[in-house]
Amino acid sequence: MKKSVLLLIAIASIAMVLLTSCRPPELEGIVLDIRQQRYDQALENAKAAVKKYPDNPEAWYLLGFLYGKKGDFKDMSEAFDKALSIDPNKTVSFNGAQIPVKDAIERIRMQYFVENHNSGIKIYNKAIQTTDPQEKEKLLKEAAQKFLNAHYAYPSRTEPLQPLALAYLQLHDTTSAEKYFVETLKHNANNDTIISMVGDFYFQIGKTDKAREMYTKALSINPKNVNALVQLGQLEAISGEWDKAVEHFNKAFELAPDNKDLAFNIALSYYKLERYADAIPFLKKVIEKEPDNEQAYEMLGFCYIQSKKYQEAVTFLEDAVKRFPKSAFLWNYLAVAYANLGDVKKAEEANKKAQSLEKEGS
Numbered sequence: 001m002k003k004s005v006l007l008l009i010a011i012a013s014i015a016m017v018l019l020t021s022c023r024p025p026e027l028e029g030i031v032l033d034i035r036q037q038r039y040d041q042a043l044e045n046a047k048a049a050v051k052k053y054p055d056n057p058e059a060w061y062l063l064g065f066l067y068g069k070k071g072d073f074k075d076m077s078e079a080f081d082k083a084l085s086i087d088p089n090k091t092v093s094f095n096g097a098q099i100p101v102k103d104a105i106e107r108i109r110m111q112y113f114v115e116n117h118n119s120g121i122k123i124y125n126k127a128i129q130t131t132d133p134q135e136k137e138k139l140l141k142e143a144a145q146k147f148l149n150a151h152y153a154y155p156s157r158t159e160p161l162q163p164l165a166l167a168y169l170q171l172h173d174t175t176s177a178e179k180y181f182v183e184t185l186k187h188n189a190n191n192d193t194i195i196s197m198v199g200d201f202y203f204q205i206g207k208t209d210k211a212r213e214m215y216t217k218a219l220s221i222n223p224k225n226v227n228a229l230v231q232l233g234q235l236e237a238i239s240g241e242w243d244k245a246v247e248h249f250n251k252a253f254e255l256a257p258d259n260k261d262l263a264f265n266i267a268l269s270y271y272k273l274e275r276y277a278d279a280i281p282f283l284k285k286v287i288e289k290e291p292d293n294e295q296a297y298e299m300l301g302f303c304y305i306q307s308k309k310y311q312e313a314v315t316f317l318e319d320a321v322k323r324f325p326k327s328a329f330l331w332n333y334l335a336v337a338y339a340n341l342g343d344v345k346k347a348e349e350a351n352k353k354a355q356s357l358e359k360e361g362s
Helices: 004-023 025-035 041-054 057-069 073-086 101-130 133-152 162-170 175-188 192-204 210-221 226-238 244-257 258-271 278-288 294-306 310-323 328-341 344-361
Strands: 091-094 097-100
Touching: 025 041, 025 057, 057 073, 057 091, 057 101, 057 278, 073 133, 091 101, 097 101, 101 133, 101 162, 133 162, 162 175, 162 192, 162 244, 175 192, 192 210, 192 226, 210 226, 226 258, 226 278, 244 258, 244 278, 258 278, 258 294, 278 294, 294 310, 294 328, 310 328
Parallel strands: none
Antiparallel strands: 091 097
16 A cells, blocks of 8 residues: 555656646747747747746747747847846757757857848948949948847847948948947957047047047057058148158058058148158159149149259159149249259249249139
8 A cells, every 4th residue: 555655656746747847838839830830929929928937948939039030139139148047958949959948049140140241241332332322321221220130139249240330330320330339349359450440430520539549549459550550640630730640651651651642641741841851752652653643743843942952843843844734833833943043044934834824723
């Protein structure tokens, strides 16, 4: 009799274990709805299930899965995070297999991340190449949404943040752009390229103090960051601090000696500082790269005159007025050079030409 009682107790205990290990009937119903693709109904039942079984990781997993099906990736991630916080090793069904919920969530997140991020990149590139303003805006909004979806689907992945910020910047939504640039920085605290890029963003929207802070930080990490050096030079130039500007430009030019824009910036800085002889070699570099740059020719002619290099000025200016015969400045500088070399006749002829062109332009 005693043995029979013990046997009954044992059988009852086993039955209890079996019952409690099975999923609740509400979850069975949700799984059945999913199999039959009744996603709307399944979603409503999953919302009710997590309220009734708030400590059941599978209920939260199913809710997240269904939010993903609806394209609501933010709520999907929140539901998945809840499931993982309860029991990441809970076994759930995924594509017909029984695997830990953490693995199922990883696969789902990665799938949605890749789909949305790659799609966002394609749409963004198409938007950049589009010339129609309305079509460009439409595509940029689509791209931004794709990047946002990728970000919500897999929040710990940082790849969508930078293109998302750039898309918002193209849409002139500087508030959203700043939000995601700052978020990008949080995950790339020692990446001087990204820090410098964020500096460009602040420079573009007129927050020059923040821009300076970013460029200075980028250079503290990598003193050879050309963009940061150039942009700091630009900031100093805007402030009229041409001596500081040329210092930054020269450092950048040492790293990028074929950059004609840098050569011009250095020349302009020396020009503003009235260091005309120092400007000459850099203006020559500009002209080598841009033989049709009339402004560079005029600046170089002026620098030759101010440096009292009259013979070099004549050689250069005689060629320059052939290239730009309607430049009153070049003819005037040529007249000055001739006069200082004692060639009065040619000086008078060049001066008459300059005066004639000035009258035409007045």
